[in-house]
Amino acid sequence: MEWRKYYLDMTLVPLGFFITFGYYVWLWHKTRTDPSCTTIGINAHGRRLWVPAMLKDIEKKNILVAQSLRNLIMGSTLMATTSILLSAGLAAVISSTYSVKKPLDDVIYGAHSEFMIALKYVTLLTTFLFSFFCHTLSIRFLNQLAILTCTPQDAMSLVTPEYLVEIFERGITLNTVGNRIFYSALPLLLWIVGPVLVFLCYIAMLPMFYNLDFVSGSGKTKIEVNGKKDYV
Template sequence: MAWKKSYLDLILVPLGLSVMLAYHMWLWNKVRTKPLSTVIGTNAIGRRLWVSSIMKDNDKKNILAVQTLRNTIMGATLMATTSILLCCGLAAVISSTYSLKKPLNDSVYGAHGEFMVALKYVTLLLIFLFSFLCHSLSIRFINQVNFLINCPPDDNVHNPIICPEYVSQLLERGFTLNTVGNRIFYAALPVLLWIFGPALVFLCSLTLVPVLYNLDVVFGNELADSNYKGKMQGNENREEGVTRV
């Protein structure tokens, strides 16, 4: 059987994207099991403590809370705007009558037929659309936190309606969606290089993984992570004891 140029796309592109997917599955498991060994988990714990501190001393820190959340919303808005603008540009390219594959026939390794070119641009369009969706939902949750974090304390101390735990959950949902939107946006880089050949997708994925690893992992924090897990287990046991009583 003769070797076809499309075989490079069938092998290298899924392999490169699988490397990225495997890394983020490992990171997700690390955040769940050892949160203090990752930047995402450490920041999540810090935000939980920040919400509790703001709501306990709301009279003095309400302006600080609003300004901090406003900066976060501005960052998510910038990413959402960038994603939707790129979607509009790609939609215009896809719908244009100009044949995009002709200038690339002699310079691209792998398949470069009309179907393959359309597949590349549609994949990019979907990636940016999902990134826009995640950032839009992130803005929604953070806007809710912007209102709830300045709510006056409830008289029912034992079962408050608006408690720091609830506000922390909303804030974490917003930041989780923001992180997912950013990671989807990063995944567009290998797919963008796919226009020029499948080998670049694989090489870009192999390059991004160690870069993201150094940005996501907190080195030398194993002791703090074990202490945090022990503290959390102690708090759970104490809460179970109080519930039983």
């Protein structure tokens, strides 16, 4: 393979991916060190308070719990279904004998050999499969939470509020990871046209994610909940 045919694909696409990955590493660090400035940290704090509040009066709030968990499960199911349908479509394209690169030879930048076309579709297929995997695990944990929430809370019970909070956090975390993996696949769809659009799309998505993930003007009051210190 000649480098001059592949340098755009081998530089712009990984560069855009690592810039986005670096943003997520920074987001994770900010969420761990100062959760009051991120929506993820604030929402996690609210969920840790929501579970004990529902358990205190579960007989009156069981419908609210069921509806809330049902909405979360429906959202994860929708994303899992979309991911597996796109994976099936990409698998069909990869296995097809039709050469999808010929109509695009004159309009795309970067390499458009048979190897590069196969690499593009396999990368997309793998990304959507990972998103499907995360969403299915999220559904599993949320279904467990829906069942265990209504178990009797007594001194001998192994199902404690802390255990339910942990299950809830795992389900939501997997849902969030699955969504972000799915979003990262959207710029890769433009790789079919060329690597330049992939890089520009990754860069354009960063301000949007920043506005969604960070909260401005929030206070920083440290409190202690269940033996853990949080910022609110």
